[in-house]
Amino acid sequence: MGEKVTLLIIYVDDMVVTGNDTEEMERLHVYLSTEFEMKDLGGLKYFLGIEVARSRDSIYLSQRKYVLDLLSKTEMLACKPAETPIVQNHHLAIYPDQVPANRERYQKLVGRLIYLSLTKPYIAYDVSVVSQFMHSPSKDHMAAVMRILSYLKGALGKGLIFIKYGHLEVKGYTDADWAGNITDRRSTSGYFTFVVGNLVTWRSKKQNVVARSIVEAEYRGMAHGICELLWLMILLTEIRFKPRGAMLLYCDNQDTREIANDPVQHDRTKHVEVDRHFIKEKLDVNLVEIPYVRSED
Incomplete structure (x- = not known):
């Protein structure tokens, strides 16, 4: 109904109810109590080994x-x-x-x-x-x-903080090493994403095939980053927070960005042809933009 959202998060016999409609949340709580034996522990402070601290404008998670x-x-x-x-x-x-x-x-x-x-x-x-x-x-x-x-x-107090920034921007950063694994010379891709200014997902994973150039390694990493942004868009749409503009995926390799934006298929890109078509398709429909970011940043 309108922009009101209530979410029920369940893991085995632990659950969290959240949303922006307190009346609906209370109705859901009453209904669940009639169907199951439950205990209300109040505001979220601890969930599956994750500690939750709140202030007026932020939420802090730590372990x-x-x-x-x-x-x-x-x-x-x-x-x-x-x-x-x-x-x-x-x-x-x-x-x-x-x-x-x-x-x-x-x-x-x-x-x-x-x-x-x-x-x-x-x-x-x-x-x-x-x-x-x-x-x-x-x-x-x-x-x-x-x-x-x-x-x-020495890093006990470090965790994640989520702050209200007042916008719905979704952006990510992607990078890759080249032939970093000394055993099989496969590269490692890495990406992390921000939703409304807050870090929400990240990953570091060895690639499935050996990249023949640093551009190929970066390009495959870019494809993984775009997949993550698309997943986030679907999730945000389900909970009524669909991004209003193109999502940004920052890359520090100029050659990789030029290949992604080049409408012509060259011999030098045939070995990443599937990733190239996938990335180009998302750029053409303006779902994603790929701005440059310096390696130092």
Whole structure:
């Protein structure tokens, strides 16, 4: 009815009711109480390991207690915090002579780190690296996991803040390395997106095929970023907040942007032909624009 929205979010036996119509929210609560045995815990403060703090104009999400529990279980509470979550220019890979680590423990730790990245985007790349060795972890891989934990010791208070900015702009940033994986020379794509000025999604993932140039690596990363923007548009439309203009996807590679906006198919772009047609289609209908952003920014 009109612009009124009520949302019910359920995970197993935990639920959150939110919206912009208090009367409808109360009616939903009364109805659910007649169908199920429920307990109203009041305003949202804690949900699935995520702590929620509110002010008049913002919401802050963190997993401080989750980190403390994890550090306690791994006996890392007294560790010295690391300055960075991973060594720069690391050479993590699977080697024939590597010393194996406890696979079950490694998988559990990485799984918890994956969940921690829900509110800690700054460990997304590092977690994506260590998650590539779940089937055959070594002592070096375990050391990388423990370094992430020691970094988190010094970043307990960091989380996500959502502020009212008064607009419905949707934008993203995309980037990729080239042949960064020393084992198979595949590139890693990364993107993150903002809705109404707030960071909402991010991802760092190794590409499925080997890129033959840095432009190809960036172009495939751009396609992933556009897919994420389209998903966000569908989600926002469902909850009555459809973007009013073209979504922006910032890229720091000029050649990649020129190929995306070039109406002519060249021999040098045939190896990314599917991604090229997909991106060009979204540009033609003005769903997405691809402005330039400096690498430094």
